[in-house]
Amino acid sequence: MGHCLRLTLAAGLIALSLPVVISAQTIINPNGSTPFIISSPGSYVLGGDVSMSTHGDCIRIQAHNVTLDLGGHRIRGTTAGGGIGVRQTAGHGARVLNGWAASFGGSGIVLLDHATVENVTVRENRGSGVQCGVGAHVFDVTALGNRGWGIQTAAQSLVESCVAVGNNLNGDKAGISVLSASEVRGCIANANSPDVPGAAFGIVAYTECTVTGNTADDNVAHTANHTGAGIWTDSGCTVTGNTCRGNIGRGDEAYGGRGIGIHVGDDSTVIGNTCQQSSIAETNGMAIGIQSGDRCMITRNVCSYARSTGTGGDAAGIEAGARCLIRGNLCSDNDGNSADGATYGIHVGADVWGGFDRVEGNHCVGNDAYYAHGIHLEGTEITLPNNSTIDNTGTLSSVGVYMDMGRDHYYGDNVSTDGYATSTGNDRGSGDHAAVTF
Numbered sequence: 001m002g003h004c005l006r007l008t009l010a011a012g013l014i015a016l017s018l019p020v021v022i023s024a025q026t027i028i029n030p031n032g033s034t035p036f037i038i039s040s041p042g043s044y045v046l047g048g049d050v051s052m053s054t055h056g057d058c059i060r061i062q063a064h065n066v067t068l069d070l071g072g073h074r075i076r077g078t079t080a081g082g083g084i085g086v087r088q089t090a091g092h093g094a095r096v097l098n099g100w101a102a103s104f105g106g107s108g109i110v111l112l113d114h115a116t117v118e119n120v121t122v123r124e125n126r127g128s129g130v131q132c133g134v135g136a137h138v139f140d141v142t143a144l145g146n147r148g149w150g151i152q153t154a155a156q157s158l159v160e161s162c163v164a165v166g167n168n169l170n171g172d173k174a175g176i177s178v179l180s181a182s183e184v185r186g187c188i189a190n191a192n193s194p195d196v197p198g199a200a201f202g203i204v205a206y207t208e209c210t211v212t213g214n215t216a217d218d219n220v221a222h223t224a225n226h227t228g229a230g231i232w233t234d235s236g237c238t239v240t241g242n243t244c245r246g247n248i249g250r251g252d253e254a255y256g257g258r259g260i261g262i263h264v265g266d267d268s269t270v271i272g273n274t275c276q277q278s279s280i281a282e283t284n285g286m287a288i289g290i291q292s293g294d295r296c297m298i299t300r301n302v303c304s305y306a307r308s309t310g311t312g313g314d315a316a317g318i319e320a321g322a323r324c325l326i327r328g329n330l331c332s333d334n335d336g337n338s339a340d341g342a343t344y345g346i347h348v349g350a351d352v353w354g355g356f357d358r359v360e361g362n363h364c365v366g367n368d369a370y371y372a373h374g375i376h377l378e379g380t381e382i383t384l385p386n387n388s389t390i391d392n393t394g395t396l397s398s399v400g401v402y403m404d405m406g407r408d409h410y411y412g413d414n415v416s417t418d419g420y421a422t423s424t425g426n427d428r429g430s431g432d433h434a435a436v437t438f
Contacts, residue, residue, distance in 0.1 A: 025069065030058050035087075041065040046099065049073045055081025055105055064091040070099020070120070077104030079126055088112045092133075096120060107131055107148065117141055128152055129167060143167055143175070150192060155179040155206075162187045164202075171198015171222060174232075183210040193220040193228075199256070200228045202244070207265075208236040217245045224251030224282060227258045230275070235265035235293065239273065246277045253286035253314070261303065266293035266321070272300050279307040287315040289331065294321035299328050306334040313337040315369065316344045320357065322379060324348070327360045336369030338395050342376075343369035345392065349378030358383040364400075365390045373402040374416065389416040 029047040030036035035057040038044060041064055050058055050073070058075045059068065068086065075085045085101030088094050088111045095116040100123070101108035108122030113133035121142045122129035129143030129150045136157040143150030143164045150164030157178055164175030164187065171194030176184055182205065189202035202216025216230035230244025244261035251257030261275025275289035289303025303317035317331025331345035345364025348357050359382060364374035374389025382403075389400030400416030 028059075030075075032058075035060045037062060038066055038068070039063055041091075043067040043069070045069040046071045046073045046075070050075045052077045052083060052104075054078070054083070056083045057085070057087045058083070058101075058104075059086045061086065061088040061094050061111070062090040065093045066091065067095040067097070069097050070101075072098055074100035074102065076100075076102050077106075077125070079103050079105050079124075081105040082127075084108070084110050084127070085122075085125070086110070088115070101125070108143075108146065111136070113154070122146060122150075128173075129164070132157065138162060145169070149173045149177050150175040150189070152177045153179065153182060155181050157182040159184045160186050164189045164192060166191050166193075168192040168198075168200060168219075169195050171196050171200075171226075173198075174201035174204040175216070175219070176202070177204040178206065178209060180207045180234075181209065182206075183212070184214060185210070185212045187214045189214060189216045189219070189230075191218045191220070193218070194222040197223040197226065199226040200247075201232050202230045202247070203232070205231075205233040205237055207234045209233060210238045210240075211242060212238070212240045214242045215244075216242065216247070218247065220248040221250045221259075225255035225257050226250050227256050227260065228280075229258075229260040229263055230278075231262045232260070233262075233264045233268065236267045237264055238269045238271075239264055240269070240271045241273065243274045244276075244278075245274075246279070248278070249280040249285060249287070251280075251282045252284040254284065257282055257285045258291075259285070259287045259306070259308075260291055261289045261306075263288075263291045264293065264296060266295055268292060268296045270296065270298045270301060274302045275304075275306075276302070277305045277307070280310065280313065281308075282310045282313075284312040285310050286313070287334070287336075288319050289317045289334070291316075291319045292321060292324060295323045296320060297325045297327075299325070301329045303329065304332045304334065308336045308341060311337060311340065313341045314343065315341070315367075316347045317364065317367070318346045319344075320346070320348050322349070323356045325358050325360075326362060327358070329362045331362065331364045331367065331374075333366045333368075335367070336371075338368065338370055341369045342371040342373070343367045343392075343394075344376040345374045345389065347373075347376045347378075348382060355379035356381050359387060360384070361386045363388050363390075364392065367392045368394070370395045371397045372399070373397070374400045376402045376404065378404050385413055387414045389414070 107127035128148035150167035175189035175192035249259035372394030
């Protein structure tokens with residue numbers, strides 16, 4: 001029904017009438033035993049709480065442009081079978097708002113392309129919390145204790161201001177996951193840790209995504225040889241202003257045992273993040289603040305307190321591949337095993353041969369292990385100006401800048417209290433040697 005709103009402006013001299021559309025809502029009351037089918041576009045509101053007596057879906061959407069307002073009510077499943085709270089099987093552009101979907105044997109809410117989910121809580125479902133297709137907008141959603149993904153979308157989606165805590169109980173999933181060209185911003189993705197063998201991730205994003213202003217703490221892998229990471233992205237991503245603390249891996253690095261704050265693929269940008277207390281306790285494990293592929297820009301990050309305490313355990317503030325720019329980072333107090341492990345404030349060329357990197361203006365301080373190197377380089381023609389490496393203390397080896405398996409590096413104006421070294425047969429290269437202070 002249409003009404004008019006009359007506005008009087010400029011002391012009554014101008015009058016303007018604007019239409020205000022009040023959408024009619026159809027009240028629905030599912031019976032709790034068979035799915036309630038919405039087969040026509042329109043706006044619908046749930047009339048009350050619903051508890052399912054069978055293992056099926058509660059509500060099915062089979063039309064375009066349906067808005068379903070849960071009205072602050074709760075729909076609850078049986079945890080057995082594969083039933084879903086709200087399932088869209090046809091159409092696009094669905095909106096689900098304002099309510100709860102809990103304890104279903106499948107997922108809480110599953111929608112197709114161009115969906116919106118807002119102000120909804122999904123919890124303790126045996127599948128995932130929320131799953132959406134391409135072009136989704138997931139806003140102000142709380143996903144708690146779901147055994148699959150907390151929130152999962154396809155490409156070109158936006159997930160913002162959401163909380164995903166205690167999901168991924170079945171392992172190898174994440175609190176929040178988005179496919180290519182999506183954005184995750186302003187979310188909390190903590191403690192998404194499996195109770196069966198598997199990896200743990202706070203946020204997972206595929207190619208060309210933006211991940212900004214999130215917190216991803218305390219995501220802990222279960223049993224040996226699995227990764228625990230705060231944020232894990234593929235290539236071409238921008239990762240800025242996030243905080244990742246206390247993410248824990250399990251087991252041998254050669255078989256996936258890594259505790260990582262942030263991992264990015266090739267051609268990514270990583271700016272202004274804080275990664276602290278990544279850890280792993282098993283033999284030959286690896287704890288890392290930030291890990292990148294090739295051709296990445298890694299600037300103004302804080303990477304500290306990574307711990308690898310098992311036999312042969314290594315730690316690093318930053319690990320990077322080839323052709324990277326690593327500038328203005330603080331890498332401090334990272335510790336590998338003091339009996340036989342290694343710690344690097346910055347390690348270039350760790351997993352693949354480095355080279356043609358620029359490592360500039362970083363401060364690497366207080367990194368300790370059996371071998372402790374402020375900056376450790378593996379590759380060729382790496383430029384190394386204006387860094388400081390101070391108080392890196394190894395039981396066997398304490399080195400400010402160590403150049404291993406490479407030659408023709410260019411450096412100058414670095415300050416170190418820990419010294420400079422190259423492995424046997426490698427050239428110190430050219431550059432401002434006299435400016436390096438030990």
